[in-house]
Amino acid sequence: MKLDRKHLLTGLIVLVAAALVLFKYRDYVLNPWTRDGQVRADVIQIxxxxxxxxxxxPIKDNQFVxxxxxxxxIDPRTFEAEQDRARAQLDETGDTVRALEKQVEAATAAVEVARGNIVRAESQIAGYDATIEQRKAEFDRQEELLPQKATSQRSLEQAKAAYLVALQERRTAEAQLLQVKxxxxxxxxxxxxxEAQLGEIGDANPQVRSSLA
Structure with a gap:
C-alpha cells in the first residue's frame, strides 16, 4: 500500500513538473526574454x-495571417458617399470638357472662315487691280484723243469717273482685308x-485627372 502511494506521488510530481515545463515553454515562445539580449519585433503598418x-x-492579436x-x-457608407461625390464631380467635369470641346470646334471653324474671307478679299483686290489698270489705260487714252478732237469731253469725264470708282473700290477692299485679318x-x-482651357483629350486631361484622383 505504501508502495502504491509512493508511485502515485512520484507520478503526480512528474506530471506537475511536466505541466510546469510546458507552461514555461509556451510562455517563453509567446513572450520570449533573455537577461542580456534584445528582442525586436517587425511591425508592419497597414x-x-x-x-x-x-x-x-475578424482577427485576434498575434494571429498568423x-x-x-x-x-x-470599414463601414462602406463613408467611402460610398465619397464615391458618389467623386462620380458626380467626374460627370460635371465631363460636361465641362465636352463644352470646351464644342468651343474648340466653334473657334476652329471661325478660324477657317476668317482664312477663307482673307483669300476672297485678296482675290477681290487682285480683280480691282486689273480693273484699275484697264480703266487707267482708257482714261489716259481719252486724254490723248481729246486734243486731237478724236473723242469728246464727256467720254473723257466718264473714263476718269470709272477710273476713280475703281480706285475707291480697291481702297474699300483693302479696308475689308484688314478687318478679316x-x-x-x-x-x-x-x-x-x-485649347488651353481644354488641355489634352481623354484621361490625360488635367481636369479629368483631378476628378479621377
Missing amino acids: TPRVTGPIVEL RAGDLLFR ANLLESQATLAEA
Missing part, C-alpha cells in the same frame, strides 16, 4: 486606401484660349 469606422475585426485574409472591414487673329486667340 494603411487602408479609404478611411472610416471599423465595423468588423496570409495574403488575401480579411483583416478588418483682324478677325483671323481674334479667332486664333479664341481658339488658343479654348
Whole structure:
C-alpha cells in the first residue's frame, strides 16, 4: 500500500513538473526574454486606401495571417458617399470638357472662315487691280484723243469717273482685308484660349485627372 502511494506521488510530481515545463515553454515562445539580449519585433503598418469606422475585426492579436485574409472591414457608407461625390464631380467635369470641346470646334471653324474671307478679299483686290489698270489705260487714252478732237469731253469725264470708282473700290477692299485679318487673329486667340482651357483629350486631361484622383 505504501508502495502504491509512493508511485502515485512520484507520478503526480512528474506530471506537475511536466505541466510546469510546458507552461514555461509556451510562455517563453509567446513572450520570449533573455537577461542580456534584445528582442525586436517587425511591425508592419497597414494603411487602408479609404478611411472610416471599423465595423468588423475578424482577427485576434498575434494571429498568423496570409495574403488575401480579411483583416478588418470599414463601414462602406463613408467611402460610398465619397464615391458618389467623386462620380458626380467626374460627370460635371465631363460636361465641362465636352463644352470646351464644342468651343474648340466653334473657334476652329471661325478660324477657317476668317482664312477663307482673307483669300476672297485678296482675290477681290487682285480683280480691282486689273480693273484699275484697264480703266487707267482708257482714261489716259481719252486724254490723248481729246486734243486731237478724236473723242469728246464727256467720254473723257466718264473714263476718269470709272477710273476713280475703281480706285475707291480697291481702297474699300483693302479696308475689308484688314478687318478679316483682324478677325483671323481674334479667332486664333479664341481658339488658343479654348485649347488651353481644354488641355489634352481623354484621361490625360488635367481636369479629368483631378476628378479621377
